[in-house]
Amino acid sequence: EAGVAQSPRYKIIEKRQSVAFWCNPISGHATLYWYQQILGQGPKLLIQFQNNGVVDDSQLPKDRFSAERLKGVDSTLKIQPAKLEDSAVYLCASSSLHRGGQTQYFGPGTRLLVL
Amino acid sequence: QKEVEQNSGPLSVPEGAIASLNCTYSDRGSQSFFWYRQYSGKSPELIMFIYSNGDKEDGRFTAQLNKASQYVSLLIRDSQPSDSATYLCAVHSGGSNYKLTFGKGTLLTVNP
Numbered sequence: 001e002a003g004v005a006q007s008p009r010y011k012i013i014e015k016r017q018s019v020a021f022w023c024n025p026i027s028g029h030a031t032l033y034w035y036q037q038i039l040g041q042g043p044k045l046l047i048q049f050q051n052n053g054v055v056d057d058s059q060l061p062k063d064r065f066s067a068e069r070l071k072g073v074d075s076t077l078k079i080q081p082a083k084l085e086d087s088a089v090y091l092c093a094s095s096s097l098h099r100g101g102q103t104q105y106f107g108p109g110t111r112l113l114v115l
Numbered sequence: 116q117k118e119v120e121q122n123s124g125p126l127s128v129p130e131g132a133i134a135s136l137n138c139t140y141s142d143r144g145s146q147s148f149f150w151y152r153q154y155s156g157k158s159p160e161l162i163m164f165i166y167s168n169g170d171k172e173d174g175r176f177t178a179q180l181n182k183a184s185q186y187v188s189l190l191i192r193d194s195q196p197s198d199s200a201t202y203l204c205a206v207h208s209g210g211s212n213y214k215l216t217f218g219k220g221t222l223l224t225v226n227p
Contacts (some may be wrong), residue, residue, distance in 0.1 A: 029212070040219070041219055041220075041221050042119075042203050042205075042217030042218050042220055043159065043203075043217050044217070045214060045215070045216075048212060048214065050212075055212045055213050056214055088155055089158075091159070095213065102207075102213040103149070103161060103164060104149075104161070105161065106151075106158040106160070106217060107158060108157070108158050108161050109158045
């Protein structure tokens, strides 16, 4: 079974530029998450999709971040305009349901450096 | 604000010893608890999860949960240098959205 795919793996941009990340979840996983992980911190949830609907975006900085999941499969996360503090790893995860809840599986992440 | 606390470490143990990683959480309604391992420069990978009080064993790993004390731990027996990584505790606090709150992680170093 293929894992969660993400691209690009690395991105360097200047502040005020825009950037977009792509994620393809594990086949059959209805739930997709985008996390931001700053160096030395645990992942912080930005947005959660169930199929193509948003379940939780309470920690998404909506003035600059946007995300969509068309057709309930692939997803894109966009930052426009980027700030220096957006430098982080952006992780996509998808999950399957089991008795204890949902287990999340992470993609390799996109490392973003904003200069 | 639901919080998950971990000792940031680093925790250093000799090869072959037992490594003990601890995590406390603030939300008494928390239902499921997950341990992820994250190697430097890599993404988190799931080690195991637990949702009932007591112990759960999987190979060299044992998760322990005490809901009354709001405490979950991970024991790694016969620690190997390849276990050197950051260990993230994550808590699902209930609700249908299965949102996870992560701790900051504990850096474990296993010395040969």
